[in-house]
Amino acid sequence: xxxxxxxxxxxxxxxxxxxxxxxxxxxxxxxxxxxxxxxxxxxxxxxxxxxxxxxxxxxxxxxxxxxxxxxxxxxxxxxxxxxxxxxxxxxxxxxxxxxxxxxxxxxxxxxxxxxxxxxxxxxxxxxxxxxxxxxxxxxxxxxxxxxxxxxxxxxxxxxxxxxxxxxxxxxxxxxxxxxxxxxxxxxxxxxxxxxxxxxxxxxxxxxxxxxxxxxxxxxxxxxxxxxxxxxxxxxxxxxxxxx
Amino acid sequence: xxxxxxxxxxxxxxxxxxxxxxxxxxxxxxxxxxxxxxxxxxxxxxxxxxxxxxxxxxxxxxxxxxxxxxxxxxxxxxxxxxxxxxxxxxxxxxxxxxxxxxx
Numbered sequence: 001x002x003x004x005x006x007x008x009x010x011x012x013x014x015x016x017x018x019x020x021x022x023x024x025x026x027x028x029x030x031x032x033x034x035x036x037x038x039x040x041x042x043x044x045x046x047x048x049x050x051x052x053x054x055x056x057x058x059x060x061x062x063x064x065x066x067x068x069x070x071x072x073x074x075x076x077x078x079x080x081x082x083x084x085x086x087x088x089x090x091x092x093x094x095x096x097x098x099x100x101x102x103x104x105x106x107x108x109x110x111x112x113x114x115x116x117x118x119x120x121x122x123x124x125x126x127x128x129x130x131x132x133x134x135x136x137x138x139x140x141x142x143x144x145x146x147x148x149x150x151x152x153x154x155x156x157x158x159x160x161x162x163x164x165x166x167x168x169x170x171x172x173x174x175x176x177x178x179x180x181x182x183x184x185x186x187x188x189x190x191x192x193x194x195x196x197x198x199x200x201x202x203x204x205x206x207x208x209x210x211x212x213x214x215x216x217x218x219x220x221x222x223x224x225x226x227x228x229x230x231x232x233x234x235x236x237x238x239x240x241x242x243x
Numbered sequence: 244x245x246x247x248x249x250x251x252x253x254x255x256x257x258x259x260x261x262x263x264x265x266x267x268x269x270x271x272x273x274x275x276x277x278x279x280x281x282x283x284x285x286x287x288x289x290x291x292x293x294x295x296x297x298x299x300x301x302x303x304x305x306x307x308x309x310x311x312x313x314x315x316x317x318x319x320x321x322x323x324x325x326x327x328x329x330x331x332x333x334x335x336x337x338x339x340x341x342x343x344x345x346x
Contacts, residue, residue, distance in 0.1 A: 147339070153331075155291075157287075175293055
């Protein structure tokens with residue numbers, strides 16, 4: 001529920017930002033209703049606001065969403081039915097629901113995932129309506145500090161991500177790369193280029209002590225398997241990266 | 244704004260639905276090769292960090308900090324102390340709005 005309410009505030013600031021960028025209020029609401037992916041929506045609109053093109057905006061939103069691919073693969077075995085039904089239910093994957101639906105044994109609580117996402121969808125769309133319609137009426141929404149909501153939301157998600165030493169180095173690398181490019185590169189490119197920092201993941205190999213986050217460690221890491229065989233460690237050592 | 248908004252929305256929706264739909268179907272439920280998973284799982288911290296710093300310090304093609312940076316830092320501090328994400332974003336907005344009202 002905190003995530004749904006925070007998501008509502010985030011989508012309120014999205015609605016205001018989109019209208020401020022030049023979207024009609026209907027376009028801002030429709031985007032939230034059919035894209036329903038906060039980071040991707042902000043990435044796309046921020047790039048357009050800064051004068052970037054359609055290709056850069058869509059590419060940035062696709063990269064932002066690329067994390068849903070491994071998340072969906074991890075979820076797959078917990079979904080019933082054939083490929084079409086699993087693909088449709090996979091649309092319910094959003095960061096907070098996915099993380100909270102994850103069970104320690106690697107399976108997912110499907111009803112929790114669907115229910116949690118349904119609530120978040122409602123607050124997401126309602127927030128967008130409030131932001132898109134109200135943003136214009138309120139005038140400069142920066143007065144209310146709404147411009148701080150978007151970086152803070154992702155900072156909190158980032159802090160949740162950074163439970164592994166490896167993720168910290170990659171985050172720092174991505175941040176530095178993006179900052180270094182801001183004065184020179186066209187809008188959108190700094191964030192796209194930051195994804196290059198993730199290439200250190202190529203060094204993942206069996207026996208790597210740090211492994212990758214979440215299911216990556218399960219697939220690659222013998223040490224992860226060893227830890228799992230020790231019930232005492234399950235609740236402590238592994239609770240962070242999976243949450 | 245030089246972009247066709249509806250084309251942008253349609254493309255973003257299609258790409259998002261495709262990415263979300265492929266995961267549960269791909270590989271028949273088997274995991275990705277470790278190397279690919281290693282890169283993909285690290286995309287989130289890299290991109291999130293880049294979005295945070297460009298959102299805070301990248302102002303129209305140059306680097307600079309506004310008062311919202313203080314608000315974001317306050318929200319981050321609350322998160323590090325285990326605060327709920329809702330409290331974090333409210334603190335960030337209130338601190339930023341407060342500083343603007345004073346300044």
